[in-house]
Amino acid sequence: DNPSLQGGFIWDWVDQGLVKRDEKGNEYWGYGGDFGEDVHDGMWLINGLLWPDRRLHPSAYQVKKTQQPIRIAIAWANIPPGTQDAGSVIRLKPVVTIRNCFGFRTLEGMGWRWRMEVDGELVVDSGREPFLLKLHPRTEQRSEVTLDFDVSKLAGGKEAVFTVQVVLIREETWAAAGHEVAWEQALLPAQTSPSPTIKVEGVASDSKTAAAAAGEGRTGPGELGVEVSESEVVVVGG
Numbered sequence: 001d002n003p004s005l006q007g008g009f010i011w012d013w014v015d016q017g018l019v020k021r022d023e024k025g026n027e028y029w030g031y032g033g034d035f036g037e038d039v040h041d042g043m044w045l046i047n048g049l050l051w052p053d054r055r056l057h058p059s060a061y062q063v064k065k066t067q068q069p070i071r072i073a074i075a076w077a078n079i080p081p082g083t084q085d086a087g088s089v090i091r092l093k094p095v096v097t098i099r100n101c102f103g104f105r106t107l108e109g110m111g112w113r114w115r116m117e118v119d120g121e122l123v124v125d126s127g128r129e130p131f132l133l134k135l136h137p138r139t140e141q142r143s144e145v146t147l148d149f150d151v152s153k154l155a156g157g158k159e160a161v162f163t164v165q166v167v168l169i170r171e172e173t174w175a176a177a178g179h180e181v182a183w184e185q186a187l188l189p190a191q192t193s194p195s196p197t198i199k200v201e202g203v204a205s206d207s208k209t210a211a212a213a214a215g216e217g218r219t220g221p222g223e224l225g226v227e228v229s230e231s232e233v234v235v236v237g238g
Contacts, residue, residue, distance in 0.1 A: 010063065012048040019052075065183070070107070070166050072184035073097040077144060079189060088151045094186070096164050098133065099140035107133035110181060112166045114145055116188075119158045123149070130167055149188075160188035 017029030029052055033040045049060040077093040096114065100107050111130025116123045124147055135141060154160060166182040168175055 010049065012045060014050040014054065015048040015052045016045040017052045068182040069101050070110075070182035071099040071101055071140075072112075072164050072166070072182060073099075074162060074164060074184055074186035076186070076189060089148050090151055092145075092147050092149050092188070094145050094147075094162055095142060096145060097140055097142045098135065098164075098166065100133075100135040100137055102137050104137055106137065107135040107166075109168065109170050109172070110166055111169045112164060114162065114164050116147060116149065116160060116162050118153045118160050123153060123160070130169060132169070133166065154188075162186050162188060 015029065015031075017031040018035075019027055020030035020034055021027055029046060031046050032042045032044050049057050049063060051057065073096070075095045075097075077095045078091075094114075096112070098107075098112060110133045112133060113126045113130045115125035126145075131143070133141075149160070163183065163185045165180050168177050168179045168181060171177045172179075
């Protein structure tokens with residue numbers, strides 16, 4: 001919140017450690033005094049996005065997501081009611097907004113695609129060929145997807161995730177065709193468990209007192225008791 005402060009910079013692209021072995025012969029990356037040097041910076045230098053052998057740190061994926069040059073927003077245009085009975089199919093219409101955040105280049109040569117997964121298993125997708133994009137810089141497009149989804153697949157507390165990707169359709173000098181340039185995800189909110197209902201039994205009409213006591217969870221003679229189940233919370237007067 002302070003306009004005079006800066007931070008969060010990426011200091012190094014790749015770690016600058018060397019292979020060492022411990023007393024048991026296990027290899028590790030040595031740095032910052034691991035070689036017996038008296039003068040060193042302590043942490044210098046294992047603070048890059050890649051290991052010394054060029055394998056990716058998890059932070060490399062975070063940077064790719066944070067700095068992706070294309071913004072994707074997903075909104076659910078309709079959430080029809082449904083049950084988790086076998087064969088209970090609802091029609092979903094997620095609205096996908098894609099914005100080109102490049103300063104100069106269009107998105108020609110890129111395309112977008114979508115998929116729906118339940119606990120990581122693919123349920124349905126948009127097909128092999130991405131939808132073409134030709135957005136000019138600082139412009140956006142909005143598209144509505146229509147898909148039928150069997151709600152019974154969510155039985156047992158499973159989660160449905162809708163994913164949108166923007167990928168390269170053709171090879172570029174910096175990446176092969178199919179490379180993911182940007183992505184976004186949204187949980188299906190339609191069939192989340194409903195909030196439990198609250199019932200007050202044998203309590204005076206002072207709802208504020210009842211609610212406060214329920215929040216404190218007081219139990220005992222002459223006080224309020226709270227009974228909790230998956231579907232409701234019952235406040236019982238003493």
